[in-house]
Amino acid sequence: MIQTGKFEKTLMICTLLLLLPGVHTLFCQSQTVMVETDNRLLKPVALELVNYLERMYGVDQIKYSDGIPRQKYTIVLQLNKTLTTEEYRVQPETIEEESKRVVISGKTPRAVRYAIYHFLQELGCGFYLSDEIVPDKKKIDDLSNITIHDKPMTPNRIVFNWHNFLSGCSSWDFAEWQHYIDQAVKMRYNGLMTHFYANNPSFTYSHNGIAKVAGFLPNTKTGRSYGTQQVNDVTRLYGGDLFDDPVFGSTASKVPDDERVEAAQKLMKKVYSYAESKSMNIWMGYDVDYALANTPEIVATLPEDAKITITRKPDKYFGMADSIITLPIPDTPEGTAYYRSQLDDLFSLYPEIDNLVLQTRSSGSAFLTLKYDELPVHWKNEFDRLCRNHSMLDKTNQEHTGRFATSKIYKVVRHVLNESGRQNIQLWAGSWRCTWMELADLFYPKEVGFIPLDYNTDYFTVPEKYTILKKVSLNRKVLPIIWAHHDDWEHIGAPYAPYERLATKVKEIGNTGVGIIHWTTRPLDIFFKNTEHQLWKNSQHFSIQNTAASMARRMVAGPDTAQFADYITNWIHQGHRFGRETRTYFINRPIQKTELDSALQHSGERIRILKNMTDKNDFIQYHLAMEHFCNAFYRDQVNYQDALNSYNDHNYDSAVQFLRKCKPQSVIKRYARAVAINGVTKGEQGMIIEMNLGWLPMIYSLEQTLGLKAIRYNLGYTHYPNLGVGLLYTNYFIDRKGGFWRNMGERECGGEYFTNANAFSDTCNSVYSDICQSGISSSTSFLVQLQPIGSDISPRELKNPAYMVPGRYRLGLIFNEHRHSRRSQRIFTVHILSKEDPSVRISDTIDIIALSGGKNIPVCKTYDIELKKTAAVQIYLTARKDSCLLNGVWLKPLSTKTE
Secondary structure, three states, X not given: OOOOOOOOOOEEEEEEOOOOOOOOOOOOOOOEEEEEEOOHHHHHHHHHHHHHHHHHHOOOOEEEOOOOOOOOEEEEEEEOOOOOOOOEEEEEEEEEOOEEEEEEEEOOHHHHHHHHHHHHHHOOOEEOXXXXXXXXXXXXXXXXXXXXXXXXXXXXEEEEEOOOOOOOHHHOOHHHHHHHHHHHHHOOOOEEEEEEOOOOOOOOOEEOOEEOOOOOOOEOOOOOOOOOOEEOOHXXXXXXXXXXXXXXXXXXHHOOHHHHHHHHHHHHHHHHHHHHHOOOEEEEEEEOOOHHHOOHHHHOOOOHHHEEEEEXXXXXXXXXXXXXXXXXXXXXXXXXXXXXXXXXXXXXXXXOEEEEEEEOOOOOOOHHHOOHHHOOHHHHHHHHHHHHHOOOOOOOOHHHHHHHHHHHHHHHHHHHHHHOOOOOOEEEEEEEEOOHHHHHHHHOOOOOEEEEEOOOOOOOOOHHHHHHHHHHHOOOOEOOEEEOOEOOOEOEEOOOOOOOOHHHHHHHOOOOEEEEEEOOOOOOHHHHHHHHHHOEHHHOOOOHHHHHHHHHHHHOOHHHHHHHHHHHHHHHHHOOEXXXXXXXXXXXXXXXXXXXXXXXXXXXXXXXXXXXOOOOOHHHHHXXXXXXXXXXXXXXXXXXXXXHHHHHOOOHHHHHHHHHOOOHHHHHHHHHHHHHOOOOOHHHHHHHHHHHHHOHHHXXXXXXXXXXXXXXXXXXXXXXXXXXXOOOOOEEEEXXXXXXXXXXXXXXXXXXXXXXXXXXXXXOOOHHHHHOOEEEEEOOEEEEEEOOOOOOOOOHHHOOOOOEOOEEEEEEEEEOOOOOOOOOOOEEEEEEEOOOOOOOEEEEEEOHHHHHOOOOOOEEEEEEEEEOOOEOEEEEEEEEEOOEEEOEEEEEEEEEOOO
């Protein structure tokens, strides 16, 4: 229990540490150990130290005193101005006979905070990104043996969870952010970086009375961004028992639309404020260059001589639905005012920001597409002068003129920051890869730092790239971002092995610092831990083996320590890495047979290590379960690839045999069981969704092509806000019995969406009543193209066919009359045909009440068809009286040439 009172010059927090009889240590039996500080700023740090000592030694009483009672044993926290910024010491001292203390000191509260975590690690604690280990000792350690003197090798050590995927911070509530910040600080990272795409509601501003367009935070119902696909109920997915809500996403993403901006910004205000309270620097980035980053309605308010209007091919991937783009000219009075509004609103929202990162893209950038002839006259004149002084510049090279154009943004933003009294805010330019820096170094103000994010994860190992980093760092600050895993090809499984000699590499490019981009937290702990080790003086030469040994000592019992360290070392170098988050598909490249064989061999060796260990704790069980999951995934993926290759070779029987070996549902369940062992994280929940919606449909689709599985389409609601970056236009519906349906709406079929959800009880067990809660109708006509569900969303290297093999099929059309109650009030015609197979041609007149017998009674009308060729099927509905409607479609194989 902590008692509070008036805070005097000295804060004295007393911790009673009880010893077992007969144990002789520095802190003897029945002695009171004081955690003492005379600085108000260190009070939170002192309280945190007390908390951990209580957890370790079972202390149940804490005393507070207005004065300084004489105690034999004291832990003193104090500031020491003689040390460098983040340098700290832990030093035992003998004050007089039998009166001893341990002094924990640093120049700043942040340094003292790092010191207590280092001190606690010496006592056996382990601090990791996803979790921590606090030993339950009950006996007091001999603190007279603990002497520490450490300091960082580089000033900026940044954690950077990128906003877009549900497996990353986009799905987090404040509790997840709080845990993430806490664990990062305990590992002595001192910077929290965030990035917001232009549609993210976390940052908005107004200019000339018009508010910036705000999009949606991603979730599985409404928010779309890159890898986020939509599904009606995540609890119905495989592994769905790990979810407690049908919609997965942050609480802020689930508010009504008119509250989404306020909710997102309220959350991030709490996040930045909390990070600041933990002595972290705030690095906030947002996009400035592509069309969506410059709200057309706002730019339209600028006078003609303060904006550029260009025509480009629409790029919906980056929110550019129109071919006409209007951009501000930053260095005009009105353009400067435009950026001033952004910055004023930004710092009003988030005054904690220390570093502002303006991000540009290598693709989708409107500014980077500007050609010489499109530049304002005064820009042309300046560019001509630069060309005369730098022979390498070419006015016909769009890369040169475009990068020159973006420099104007940074010049004006730096000017506005200085003008508004924010000289202390460091401005950075961020972009993908590192080749852009050579041109930018020529154009951008020298006080603007560069933050390269190398797409291929190799700019410390490829000499040409490393040379660019070194060259540019001679002129300005360069802070590279490294990958813990990759969103485009290695998102799940083992993390990357950290760069060796990282501190030396960072020093060679100016020693500004380093950041780590990632999305999930577990199982990336060893990556972050080894990177931490390498960035501090005492442990800068730590290898992966050193870090693995350190982790193993804390995670498993003594006899198994060496074995588990060997396991971790092998795993991070040879473990499975696969998966993609940024598209409609979870796998975008084939797994080769040699890769499968190698993965199984290395995994078998690691599994033997785990099984031979006497300790069977959760850390071991988690890794063992993940090994089996990864192996099962690789086997199923290769079987699917073999089936696809056999189909493409017209060997349907072989394709069927390979597909029958695939059990993707069981594979996903394996993953769910594995991640539940240590308590599932939001990131792992996001991966469950991604595999259900990005991998399962690929295998289902080929099964549907070969007549092994029914095709199901639910007609209903699809949400397509034109406010996103990297939007995915895929929707799925899982019925109450677990049936998997592709969800199609107005965008795919035409017509208009309608809902009838209230007409059916939640307790109704009919799948058809589930499907009939929504549908598509039209006063004229609409078309449903019936084909395997993954044919339009699979990657080029694993392209699924768009047709079904020849054979006999039964087609079911699901209807529900939700408005009329008598016959002949709604009549329409159904035409069933196939472009590829002209022999398929059926016409029927539908009166739903005549079929069902009443209002809100679901009914399914079936038709037997035979495909004589490899083909798809079209269902064309035409209104005759009132309107035509359809709620769902299925196509079930009866017999095919593959059976």
